[in-house]
Amino acid sequence: MGALSGSVPQRSKGLRLAIAAHQGLPGRGACRTAVDEMTDLVVARPEGLYCTAGDFYVDPWKPVSRAVITHAHSDHARVGHGHYLAHTHSEGTLRARLGEITLQTLQYGEAIEHRGVKISLHPAGHVLGSAQVRLEHQGRVWVASGDYKLEADGTCPPFEPVRCDTFITESTFGLPIYRWPTPAALALEINDWWRSNADAGRTSVLFCYAFGKAQRILHGADASIGAIVVHGAVEPLNAVYRAAGVTLPPTLRAGDEGVNAQLLQRALVLAPPSAQGTPWMKRFGNYADAFASGWMQLRGARRRRGVDRGFVMSDHADWPGLHRAIKGTGAERVFVTHGSVAVMVRWLSDNGLQAQGFKTEYGDEDAADKPESSTQDGVVNAEQASHDPAQEANAADTS
């Protein structure tokens, strides 16, 4: 509480209004609700989503004095803010990624008040420590969801619907073609693939984001099949999960003693997508590779990725999930961020909600389509290995 109740720099109201007038995406519904900083509790500003009454930002992409962080993925938690507020379980990952920061943490459901705005965090089911931000001010309730997923995956508390007047939703997979298999079916599929490779004496290399997806795969992995080896970018995040009480099977590093050709024949290897095609891969000799991502739902994306196998695994909500979440909030107004903004806004408007887009820098509207890759430079470090939907999209489209 203390960190957020310090002095607040005043900004010119005129400037704010001028900026606000430029926000919102063109399209149906966009003009229905004028973005008005005087009445809206959250507006999109060049720095990020801004809480007007509280004078702080949610997941800003430019340095600001006060930031509430929904989760520790790199496109939501950036460097350079004065104060950070996040969930307790994000502390480890945030400090590991951002170094020395002024960080205040909250448990789920715990509320603080800042300039008359009641702030609380609620499970988003995306990755460990991910939270929806509930903002209450003078009887109005807004919820900024960050990234979320509805299916419980056993590695973080599942998404909880929070009643609100206005809901800010992501739309990464906002098309009806995206419907995810159940976590059980997915784990079965991955284990079957691993087992058949192991039986053929081939290493199974599964590319996945180091933070979140890797731990979900570990959580569902059948460790009786063989050893599990993880890339250097993955293991520190495993430690964070284990410290938070999440049960993961034992993991080895590629350089560990006992990791030899014989062990690797039956091993599952988890590595970030940036490791694909790098010298690090050479040690595995005969291997089958696969990629875990929501984009793998489409054959075109699978083929462009150039791996043997694509597993449809996302830490974002699928189309039914997005709409179940929105309905669950009871919100009458919905702001749509990063993903299929235009599609979601039109669909929600057609279905009787007040919907409009928020332009953010969490990922382009066409993220899924962007073919250029930011993961081909062969350098693997924790920063790259951390998740970024735009990066994930790029990687999914890289051939």
Next chain:
Amino acid sequence: MKAFAALYRELDATTSSLSKQAALQRYLVGAQPADSAWAVYFLAGGKPRQLVPTKLLRSLARDAAGLPEWLFDESYDAVGDLAETLALLLPAPTRTHDLGLAAWIEQRLLPLRNMPPETLPDVLRAQWEQLATDERLVYFKLMTGGFRVGVSRLQVTQAVAAVGGIDAKRVAQRLMGYLHINGHPTAADYATLVAPESPGELNQKTSGQPYPFFLAHPLNLPLDRFEAALGPPEHWLVEWKWDGIRAQLVRRAGQVWLWSRGEELVTDRFPELATMGKALPDGCVIDGEIVVWRKDAEATGDPGKVQPFADLQKRIGRKTLGPKLLRDVPVVLLAYDLLEFEGQDLRARPQLERRALLDDVIGQLTHPQLLSSPVLKGETWADLSRQREAARSLGVEGMMIKAKAAQYGVGRTKDVGVWWKWKIDPFRIDAVLIYAQRGHGRRASLYSDYTFAVWDGAPERIERKLVPFAKAYSGLTDAEMARVDAVIRKTTIETFGPVRSVKPTLVFELGFEGIARSPRHKSGIATRFPRMLRWREDKPVAEADTLETLLALLPLPLPMPS
């Protein structure tokens, strides 16, 4: 159906040809012959005729999924494949089935074609309610007739050969004809496909099957290296490379079959060639090129001249061939190889010997629709190169260089002899990209198909506009395409469904093989095989070529004797 869907998924999932081969063989060994018959048919490129209008499929799927048309279209844009979009959007199955592939096709899919439109919706819904997502993909692929899955005909041929324990070349020949568009492969057909080789098979007098076509390799060498790479020209048979339809004329058992290189039976399209074929002796197969051929003066002994490919397209595209069309667009077969004579397979004989026999056959027949593709003489490669400079004005694509000792191989191979194609350089134009469309399949959701324009006036004219004249989608590397895609997204002016109009900023050098006037195109011209030769990042948009430059490339209306 489940096993075949699993095979499709497996073939689709892996990039390794070894794994694909293993999956194919595993399927063929395990499946019922009737199912294998259809599996081979589709995987090797056989196409079912359209069973249900795609419009109906789309509207039924929209209703079933509860989606408005625009959202279906958005989804289709993102997926880039109709069958896959349908499979992904339909609600989860409510029932199961245990029918095999053949049963699905013969009892359920094929009957759809003759079903009254009012009963179709219920029948279709009842069908897809039983199918899981991966089965639905195959189901809709079968129904919409596009069945690309990343296995080549050669891989299927090899798998069939391995399963039957027979030579792959034999299988390749048996597969010709097996894939006819109206084909209905049965368990018995499949048994024939994998049956042990019999000596009588060489003389299949009752069958119209063509031989697998022998294909040429491109020759991309500077002239001064020809001698070193090929030896002297006297070892080679040199001919023009015609711009027509490669075809085999099969004369057996008193009948005539004309096959295009796509293994499509085109006898009906070219009745004058069918008539000519009837005059040939039985047990005779000729390889050559179908071209439009016209004489300008009937009486003067003018040998005639090949006409642009655009003329041939008038024949291909037409449903009915009226007498006027047959008169205005007459075709001939320019023959260059004899594959079978007196019922004997000649393919293992040397090129020169086959050619001599061919010329005998042509000489004895003396039919106006059967011409011998002339053999070109040249002492040196330089001499031949000079002759080749006339190619454009003669309406040919360049030269074919065939080893005199070559056997007639199978496909694009070099193991028993080689054919080279020595093509002339394409026409080149610097054009501006003005529209982009998302691709399909591997390029789905990438802007990969472009429309190009040239200026309708010189730079001094301030009010000049860009006129679209060609579409191209090949020639860029994946990396270049990714960069172009990024520019397209940044410079989009308007989006119309999958198409974007863009600010003119990108200039490409386009290459094309031919150019003809066309009233159907805005620019008044049509180009043949347009593709991107390179991205002219160095060239400003204002310096792209003009329509005038383009029109100057049109062939002169005057005929030139060959």
